[in-house]
Amino acid sequence: MGEVSEQFEMLCFQVITYVGTARTHFINAIQSAKSGNFEEAQKLMKEGDEAFAQGHNGHADLLTMDANGELTGGLMLLMHAEDQLMSAENFRILAKEFIELYQKMGTENS
Numbered sequence: 001m002g003e004v005s006e007q008f009e010m011l012c013f014q015v016i017t018y019v020g021t022a023r024t025h026f027i028n029a030i031q032s033a034k035s036g037n038f039e040e041a042q043k044l045m046k047e048g049d050e051a052f053a054q055g056h057n058g059h060a061d062l063l064t065m066d067a068n069g070e071l072t073g074g075l076m077l078l079m080h081a082e083d084q085l086m087s088a089e090n091f092r093i094l095a096k097e098f099i100e101l102y103q104k105m106g107t108e109n110s
Helices: 003-034 038-067 075-108
Strands: none
Touching (some): 003 038
């Protein structure tokens, strides 16, 4: 396996790992907000954002490799990494909305 292939696979798995971690933090943030623990929810969102940024950086490196013509195979792995990236982004958006909703519901019921 060539150096580029190894770097490609490493970057794909890096994206998958980081955005999977981010998605987990976002889901846990929703659960914390649902329980009324908004401080914990915000902490989890921040941790999720940090993990997502790492995954996004790995994705940018993959796009650079592709633009430089360095990628020839393994596109299924890249597609999976990109799918996981978008899934985490969707959970991030939903988590923010749920947290705001739970906060609003909490203030209305006070």
